[in-house]
Amino acid sequence: MNLIGHSASVGSSPLVLGDRGHREAAPELRARLEHRLAALVPAEDAPPETLHRAMRYSLLAGGKRIRPLLTVQVATGFGASEAAALDPACAVEMLHTASLILDDLPCMDDAALRRGLPANHRVFGEDTAILAATALLNRSFEVVAESEGLDAAVRLELVRLLARAVGSDGIIAGQFCDLRSDWQSGGDLSGLTRMYVQKTGALFVAAVEAGARVAGVEERWVGAVREYAINLGLAFQLLDDLLDTFSTVEVIGKDTAQDHGKTTLASRLGPDAARLEVCRYVRSAASALDPLGSSATPLIDLARSYTEPTMERVLYL
């Protein structure tokens, strides 16, 4: 695929939910990402062994890997080599994993299960879980700084954009506001939506922007993929809410009813309107790629390959 090469093609709205099979997106690329992730963190037998086991336990526990897939697919779609995009993509996944370990802590969401396994702190203790998360966050910046095959200026831009996504206007702000329900001050849905954009959207945006920077594309293309990512992030967070209320731990491999008693976008909208809203976000994500024409199909497929099966896991219990 080459996103720029086909940019003049017809700007049809290529996303119609439900007309394709739910295959896993890019399984071979996923396998290469898993392999690279495993190589980028210290081995389990390197001291301190338990700390490294804790880092690897959460990082290599599977997961959807949608964020690093976004980075690589945007980069290669814009003509960069997969090799150049692989390490920045892994850095994005390290940041995501670090945020999950911290979110699950007893003083935050107090979750028991993540990615189908006991949460990190349940296996290694709170202290080690916090240190493992911090080490993954830290390592992600080191990986970006050491990414071979990228100009120094590009690597620096990646450090900057990832730090912005994590920071106190990004994931960290989102998690803080979620814990403290600070978004409620708005009184309407805008506060909630803003919290979702920070908590989930920021890293989706950083993932695609990282891909675009690796490929060195013009600013207008960056804008298109950012718009795609922000909508995809909102769809994901809303699905996450829905699953929390309308699914089971066996189906999704992590705790449910974590949001019990909290106002979420799903609880405000109700399940039917929330499902429609997910579809609307996915369509908006696809429309944002219209300027890229049919060459954006892999990114649209990627969005659908995650959101459609997830929609099916929303159960009316």
Added chain:
Amino acid sequence: MNLIGHSASVGSSPLVLGDRGHREAAPELRARLEHRLAALVPAEDAPPETLHRAMRYSLLAGGKRIRPLLTVQVATGFGASEAAALDPACAVEMLHTASLILDDLPCMDDAALRRGLPANHRVFGEDTAILAATALLNRSFEVVAESEGLDAAVRLELVRLLARAVGSDGIIAGQFCDLRSDWQSGGDLSGLTRMYVQKTGALFVAAVEAGARVAGVEERWVGAVREYAINLGLAFQLLDDLLDTFSTVEVIGKDTAQDHGKTTLASRLGPDAARLEVCRYVRSAASALDPLGSSATPLIDLARSYTEPTMERVLYL
């Protein structure tokens, strides 16, 4: 001072403990550092306000600031401008502050007091304390990436060396081994010393190396200041042990007897031998700068201006 300019001068051993007054080192530079630190983190009234208050609470609570002073004094000593070194120096202090907030958590050292004030989690709660520490760690990389007046290659090298200092072979490894007493496997003092080098020495080394990289000096000068820093870090950690056992909370502004029941280098050596060992480390730090001649005096003064008054706070209760 110009460290290189006087490098041919006589390599005398300029450190004789006790022959100078205990004035605060570089008070004006310290004030400029405080000012810049305050400018580099979001204001208290920027949302989420409580998160930003928590970040500023610990970052701007005073402290010795020896690490950022080291960065600036090494950089300017090698001929760089203070302006170029100030932001990397602040990044070093942000990393240090983040590590203090995490070390104080109930699941780690469970400290009540830090820098004369209630520990971050005692004021803001554990969840906010963890997010504030993570935000400071993250912000430090952003600050380095955005440091004006430095080449992209230098900024990248700073990201790399700071990440190495923090990582699972640096501060994080040191804190992990301290918590789990993993160093005891050695059976002798070498395991303890290695843990100290990771926990405290790593960031001292990164602080001086950052200064040297800002100035763009040759590798052999980097080696000299690294050796200085590793010895100074050991002196600091040993003093910290001594104060924990032989001082009071009123004198040092943080909890004492935190190490009760743990084996520390101070408890293994006993107070008298430990004090002598501190002096030996400070002398080794000074000797490492011999190749730089008398121009290294500011760095030696800096070491003495912290270790000598601290020695006096070691009380025999």
